[in-house]
Amino acid sequence: MSTPRSGEGTVVIDGAYIATVGGAEYPVGHLVAQDGRITRVGSGAAPEIPGARRIDGRGCLATPGLVNTHNHLYQWATQGLFTDGTLFEWLVGSYEIWHRLDAEVVAGTTTAGTAWLALSGCSTASDHHYIFPSGRGDIAAAEVEAARAVGIRLDLARGSMDRGHSQGGLPPDSVVETTDGALAGTAAAVDAHHDPAFDSMTRIAAAPCSPFSVSAELMRGAAELARDKGVRLHTHLAETLDEEEKCAAEFGCTPVEYAEKLGWLGEDVWFAHAVHLSDAAIARIADTGTGIAHCPTSNARLGAGICRTTELLAAGVPVGLGVDGPASSELTPLAGEIHQALLMARARKGPQALTARQALHMATLGGARVLGRHAELGSLEAGKLADVALWRVDGFGHDVIDDPVVALAFGPVPPLEHLLVGGRTVVERDELRTVSRQDAAEAGRAAHRRLTKEVTR
Numbered sequence: 302m303s304t305p306r307s308g309e310g311t312v313v314i315d316g317a318y319i320a321t322v323g324g325a326e327y328p329v330g331h332l333v334a335q336d337g338r339i340t341r342v343g344s345g346a347a348p349e350i351p352g353a354r355r356i357d358g359r360g361c362l363a364t365p366g367l368v369n370t371h372n373h374l375y376q377w378a379t380q381g382l383f384t385d386g387t388l389f390e391w392l393v394g395s396y397e398i399w400h401r402l403d404a405e406v407v408a409g410t411t412t413a414g415t416a417w418l419a420l421s422g423c424s425t426a427s428d429h430h431y432i433f434p435s436g437r438g439d440i441a442a443a444e445v446e447a448a449r450a451v452g453i454r455l456d457l458a459r460g461s462m463d464r465g466h467s468q469g470g471l472p473p474d475s476v477v478e479t480t481d482g483a484l485a486g487t488a489a490a491v492d493a494h495h496d497p498a499f500d501s502m503t504r505i506a507a508a509p510c511s512p513f514s515v516s517a518e519l520m521r522g523a524a525e526l527a528r529d530k531g532v533r534l535h536t537h538l539a540e541t542l543d544e545e546e547k548c549a550a551e552f553g554c555t556p557v558e559y560a561e562k563l564g565w566l567g568e569d570v571w572f573a574h575a576v577h578l579s580d581a582a583i584a585r586i587a588d589t590g591t592g593i594a595h596c597p598t599s600n601a602r603l604g605a606g607i608c609r610t611t612e613l614l615a616a617g618v619p620v621g622l623g624v625d626g627p628a629s630s631e632l633t634p635l636a637g638e639i640h641q642a643l644l645m646a647r648a649r650k651g652p653q654a655l656t657a658r659q660a661l662h663m664a665t666l667g668g669a670r671v672l673g674r675h676a677e678l679g680s681l682e683a684g685k686l687a688d689v690a691l692w693r694v695d696g697f698g699h700d701v702i703d704d705p706v707v708a709l710a711f712g713p714v715p716p717l718e719h720l721l722v723g724g725r726t727v728v729e730r731d732e733l734r735t736v737s738r739q740d741a742a743e744a745g746r747a748a749h750r751r752l753t754k755e756v757t758r
Contacts, residue, residue, distance in 0.1 A: 317358025366424025371623030404438025413745025431460025621668030
């Protein structure tokens with residue numbers, strides 16, 4: 302059974318501090334949404350609208366629903382492993398588990414992972430899934446259906462790998478596809494699930510995994526396929542120094558130069574991580590309108606480095622936030638990445654490197670721009686979709702910070718009073734209203750047991 306995309310009727314949020322992002326802020330304001338779209342945002346009390354569902358926003362900060370620009374939901378099942386390895390060491394160990402992945406595991410990890418994201422204020426998530434072992438069921442369909450049940454928007458970056466060990470790549474041959482098979486699988490996912498509508502709950506992107514697991518032929522073919530079908534392009538790039546050294550040795554250029562040779566710069570492209578960028582690379586990314594998904598916790602956990610967000614933003618590059626995979630960023634809430642991005646930037650460049658409002662912008666409108674959905678998402682303004690997070694900032698600790706945006710960015714993640722996606726309630730008073738927290742947790746545990754072959758005691 303399909304889930305309706307937009308809310309029915311009228312919803313009113315009244316008395317909240319409203320941070321529209323990119324526009325005005327209203328210390329005591331209101332928001333009105335009808336049939337899934339915002340119709341009015343302003344200062345003072347909300348108008349009386351007969352039959353409207355009213356949400357008391359007093360003591361709360363209203364922001365746009367957060368936008369996650371890079372994730373690997375399947376990794377929910379393999380958290381806490383290889384904790385002291387480099388990225389390449391962590392990948393090599395993880396592939397020995399991930400090769401058993403199937404549609405049932407992905408349904409469970411998607412349920413748990415999107416539920417966790419929703420509870421951290423996320424209304425839209427891009428998931429980069431690039432492991433499709435042969436004969437393991439319809440993995441893309443399992444993910445789409447699980448995300449739909451939880452109720453957040455899914456941007457499924459249908460990944461692929463065609464360079465296994467035997468061809469000089471990192472992954473074992475058992476988890477890679479043929480080049481033609483990867484392109485056919487990507488085309489099939491787009492045809493089956495991509496919805497370009499304004500209020501779409503599911504978008505598909507073409508997303509070969511990375512230069513060290515994908516051939517040049519697959520990268521070029523994916524770019525051609527994506528542009529033919531009108532979808533976006535995504536991959537990992539410049540995450541570690543190891544990658545830069547491998548690109549120099551194998552291709553005689555930097556990762557960004559290699560991407561450009563393959564047709565992988567442009568307004569329809571975004572890269573995950575982009576930690577190791579020269580000034581010249583940043584300038585080229587900016588000139589082409591290419592986006593960046595900044596994943597501060599995962600980059601720190603793996604010791605990869607710190608993304609140059611200050612320089613990227615100054616150059617005009619679209620930058621969003623991502624939690625990356627739960628196996629390299631254990632239980633990271635998307636709202637917590639606002640805090641991490643703020644601290645990482647300041648650790649590099651000092652206290653003026655990034656403000657609370659810039660960090661919030663990356664988590665909302667910046668992320669929407671990276672995903673090509675800034676006309677629909679990312680700010681609270683009339684005409685946009687009613688994806689709204691309402692944070693309780695009048696509780697112990699937060700209540701002594703007078704600026705609610707500072708309370709969100711500098712302090713611990715506040716309780717989530719409400720999350721609307723298209724005007725529909727997904728979270729209320731820190732509890733899911735679509736699937737239960739208990740069912741989501743059990744789905745994640747079952748996926749972990751199935752993937753790691755554990756026996757229930």
